[in-house]
Amino acid sequence: MSWTGDPTVLENSTLQERVVERVHSSGATVAFCHKPGYLRKYACFTTNFGSVDDRFRIGGGSEVSLPDGVAHFLEHKMFEGEKEDAFQEFSRLGASANAFTGFNGTSYLFSCTDQFYSCLSHLVRFVQSPHFTPENVEKEKGIIGQEIRMYEDMPGWRVYFNLLEAMYENHPVSKDIAGTEESISGITSPLLDDCWSAFYHPSNMILFAVGDESEEEFFEQADRLLSEKDLGPAPLLEKIATSEELDPAKTEIRQEMHVGRSKLLMGWKDVHPGLSGKEMMHKELLTDLVLECVFGQSGELFEKLQTANLVDDSFGASYMIYGDVGHSAIGGDVAEPDQVRDFILEELPAILAKGICTEDIDRQRRAATGQLLRSFNSLENIAGSYCSARFLGSNPFEVVDLVNKIQSEEVVERLREHIHPDRMVCSIISPA
Amino acid sequence: MTDSAADLISGFETRQVGQSGQLHVRSENRRKTSHLNLTWIADLGPHNARRCLIPACLLRGTQQHPSQRELNRRSEQLWGLSTSSSTHRSGQRHLFSITAEFPDDANLPEGEAVLEDAIDFLWQLIHEPHLVNEVFPSDIVESEILQHRRLIEGAIDNKAAWAQQRCMEEACFDEPWRFHHLGKTDDLEGLDNIEMTRRWRDVVENNPLHVHFSGNLDPEEVFGRLERLFSGNKASKDALAEPCAIRASENPRELTEYAKVQQANLIMALRTMVSRGHHLEEPLMIANGILGGFAHSRLFTQVREKESLCYSIHSNVDNNTGLMTIGSGVDGDAADRARESILEQVEFVKAGKFSDEEFGMTMSAWDSRLRMVQDSPGALADFDLRSRISKRDPSIEALRSRIAGVKREDVVEAMELLHLDMTYLLAPEETN
Structure with missing residues (x-):
């Protein structure tokens, strides 16, 4: 096998970084970022199969509906080999390995200082050699059950997923990534086999590496490794999207837990089927800028909340975008969640009427550029940003230009479109 | 690894400043940002909570930027200079730090620079905080006391860390490392702005200070610029208690x-x-x-x-x-x-x-x-x-x-x- 077409170079003059990307004849996207001088090397093999992918069909066949938590369960079981688990070989090579499942993808990764290509071989081979048996699948349910219980005791996790549950009526983004003890009880080894065949074909995956290695050698080795196993033509995979209305499912969810401090999150939902690539990235950056100007710690609202002793430095805002939906989340650890929510609701009409001034936008642009420069110090962050952006059809290196091109008028327009008091959703965790 | 990598990794060059201050500098040209960390060292004890309030009060304003909002706006203007405070323990010592990260001048658009302003910003935070009649404003101190009390009460929200701390308190009931780095709420009783101001002056003058800098600059150049951060510090060699002996297990x-x-x-x-x-x-x-x-x-x-x-x-x-x-x-x-x-x-x-x-x-x-x-x-x-x-x-x-x-x-x-x-x-x- 070899490469399809010429390499694509993604780069940006402000960031002074470049990623070289090629498509392998197996279907895999392979990319490399050279970081001179770094001792650490990092690689990930990532599939575009996350917790939101709960329904699919192959080649126009019948629809397969998945129980919550399958992508995460599969991630756990991929480490199981016929003779030993995959961690052992990474340990022999002096590498540190891990994996994580998100809403849109599952990533297998390692970092090492030496024997990079031995580690890379092991990474590609173990992800392409599943070993599911009824016994090892049953055994894993106990371990994942404990993981689920751990999350149930984490108030920060609960307040976030309760917010999503209140926001979304149907969309699987509101489901816990690990599922529930009940939902995983029905997972079987044939089901994992089906999911692996559908979603772990190289055409649905990205192999990415970053570190002080030779670009030429990396692509040679990647070609060799991806050519070792012929997984046949790409399955005609069709992910079935779940439609979602703009109105929230519920206005609030409250939960009592054994906590010392209450937690509050407020937020708004976006529904944008068909949005992808540059438009999606633009929307994300624009909304981030709006949230930072309105709810950030240099804003008037935060100052008022802090003066009233209602919030502390844990208060903040963020925006997440996942294909056809997205949402903001604003809040933190607070003593009086109802007071904070009411205070913000009272202030919102004036904020919406006033809009956002050009000076604030310009300052946020400078801060965003500095933050981007910082983020490119981290190998994990480079890999994560690249894979997420590519799965959403965008180019991570366009961020700086997009931020600089944002117009004041569109910021104000976006503010009034997104922050809609009638559609606000609230999640509160309070002491039991 | 390329041949050049090993040559690029250098440790800190250290200079003694006064009896107990140390300035550690290393040249780092692999990253896009500079990293500056200031840590004061004290002995763990019943007044950890009061000590934690010192960096918190410093980050509420300076003479030039007399509110947290103005400080944050200045940070954003300085290309998103990030400033944070933290406290930790190391054996029997209590560490409390202010950390800053900012883009290297070489990575900024032509004609822009941030290094001098960033160092000056840090200097102002430590040596020229916002005072009214030579003391911290009472409303700021009261606000920070309240927030810190809530932070201590919220420690139970992280169950694994809470269990670890409870085990330490019981196992080491009369050893100095039993004290949590955030301290106890009792310690905040009776604390006022006059006492906090006295404690700030005492720390700046009498506690050993370590400053660590990594950035793309010649160490000699940096030493001259950073020494001013130590101004007024005359911590003596015996500022800290003698090392406490470790102990054998008695009855489990x-x-x-x-x-x-x-x-x-x-x-x-x-x-x-x-x-x-x-x-x-x-x-x-x-x-x-x-x-x-x-x-x-x-x-x-x-x-x-x-x-x-x-x-x-x-x-x-x-x-x-x-x-x-x-x-x-x-x-x-x-x-x-x-x-x-x-x-x-x-x-x-x-x-x-x-x-x-x-x-x-x-x-x-x-x-x-x-x-x-x-x-x-x-x-x-x-x-x-x-x-x-x-x-x-x-x-x-x-x-x-x-x-x-x-x-x-x-x-x-x-x-x-x-x-x-x-x-x-x-x-x-x-x-x-």
């Missing part, structure tokens, strides 16, 4: 406490009898790695993977306190089995039954971990500081070399000194 104790949780947290504290400078210090690090420090360790492969008793499990050794702690999140009903299984693994390592492969994997995992530290200025500064506090050679190369000399029999010798001291369980209420 057990304590169970109950909370409204889904999962139990089991913490076991073992006395190691190995302190800093002891000839078995590095062998104990390897012993801990074989037992529970890595993904190939026995606690992970046996207690988690083989017996499916838990999701999270790890062990940690601290040669400042002479303690090894083993922590695990387990099902409440399985806590007894988990404890037995953990102790079986401790005995297994003690008996020297671990394989040559387990020993080899741990040796290379430690080596790799230490090399990776060199890619992160924050981690490197932390390693350097904690080494110096423990009167240990801060050279990573020296530690790698000592670890490389560890033999199997040294590991067994270190493990033989290990004795169980305390078993703490934070259990679900329904199991009571």
